[in-house]
Amino acid sequence: MNKRHDSGVRAVAAHVTDAAGADTAPWTPGSWQRRPALQQPIYDDPIELARAGAHLAELPPLVTSWEVLALKDAVAEAQEGKRFLLQGGDCAESFADCTSPVISNRLKVLLQMSLVLVHGLKKPVLRVGRFAGQYAKPRSADNEVRDGVSLPSFRGDVVNSQEFTATARRPDPQRLIQAHAHSALTMNFVRALIDGGFADLRHPEYWDLAWVEHSPLAAEYRKMVAGISDSLHFMETLAGPIASFSKVDFFTSHEALLLHYEQALTRQVPRNPGWFNLSTHFPWIGMRTAALDGAHVEYFRGIRNPVAVKIGPSVTADQLLPLIDVLDPHAEPGRLTLIHRMGQAKIADALPPLLEAVKREGRRVLWVADPMHGNTEGTSNGHKTRRFDNIRGELDQAFDIHAAAGTRLGGVHLELTGEDVTECIGGARDLKEGDLDRAYKSMVDPRLNYEQSLELAMLIVRKSTG
Ligand code: PEP
Ligand code: MN
DSSP states (O other), X not given: OOHHHHHHHHXXXXXXXXXXXXXXXXXXXXXXXXXXXXXXXXXXXXXXXXXXXXXXXXXXXXXXXXXXXXXXXHHHHHHTTSOEEEEEEOSSOOSTTOSHHHHHHHHHHHHHHHHHHHHHHTSOEEEEEEOSSOOOOOOSOSEEEETXXXXXOOOOTTTOOSSSSHHHHSOOTHXXXXXXXXXXXXXXXXXXXXXXXXXXXXXGGGSOOGGGGXXXXXXXXXXXXXXXXXXXXXXXXXXXXXXXXXXXXXXXXXXXOOHHHHHHTEEOOSSSOSBEETTXXXXXXXXXXXXXXXXHHHHHHTBOSOEEEEEOTTOOHHHHHHHHHHHXXXXXXXXXXXXXXXXXXXXXXXXXXXXXXXXXXXXXXXXXXXXXTTSOEEOTTSOEEOBHHHHHHHHHHHHXXXXXXXXXXXXXXXXXXXXXXXXXXXXXXXXXXXGTTTTOOXXXXXXXOHHHHHHHHHHXXXXXXX
């Protein structure tokens, strides 16, 4: 154990003592309530909230402890460079999009991207969806004002509804139960699809690749897809239908923002000691709620799941290192993932000092790039968008910066959908600002569409194989 690590552990103990007053208060699933909890809705009826929480605490969990521990092992392998993490899905899931086509198309594009990555990077891909629970959103203001009327901001379907009326915007505790139910429906369908083995995954010749013609890299892309087809057919000829392809691992993740919800799904199980968040395999802390003294860090330090934290451009090494000490006090393999989301204009300055500091302290983390959230911009007609070139630009830089620092970029975190939406500008079809009105469906942030997602996967392979 290194010196910094020792002092970190002491700092945690002291910190708990301070926050709790005189006595050393231990962690419990509800100990976060002693800390400032940012980005929480204001419920107007505490009894109704307590009842919903108690109901939720009785309902079965969405994942199991052994799946969570298997994921932790897989993240540990990714930390060693033996796997690459692909994490993706909606910015915000909605109850209305809990439908067969939306779920299956999203799963399909993620699986197709993962095949491109497996083939190109020549290593297993760890697949993690941003789904089956991604229902809570941080907002820049508690209230939204329209024409002089002020109502609570929309905080995601687990809290309230998007429509701008007092009834719709009221934080409703019943939505905690509905979110759990919609997560379970999503999870059930994803598990069934994967068990059934998405047939056309084995046949890249059936993928929708019309967009490839619009890319200057068309020939290279076609070769890549033909290569994937050939290897799949070759393996099938040798070994018969590929059992492992109908049994791909798929894990779930969401931003564990709404702590009443997460607390109710934090459980102990008979054979694995400790507490698990069983609402998802892989919860993360968002950029706005990652304060060392805050409620989210307090909650996360006590669960056994692998956990991730989003790191923005204003985070300094002096802030990051204590956070690592608190979240991973025992330097446990697979425990901690850091997702940097700097923006293509800031990553070159903001990332290297963090990589250097973590490396210098000998801390093991999985570094993941989120090239979406630092590259959001507004358009003249009021849409939020992201330029494909900026997303790609941040990713390219991330690979280069890690290479220069002697660290490893072990995965990507993307906002995407399997639908043909027009939310991000650019890509092979060169979507323009004027195209955004055609099919802009996101409730919050702009997502890569089917084509842009697949194109980005191919560009990742191109970049990392040189
Ligand atoms: C998100 O992932 O949708 C999000 C809000 O990200 P961040 O916390 O990085 O801003
Ligand atoms: Mn988002």
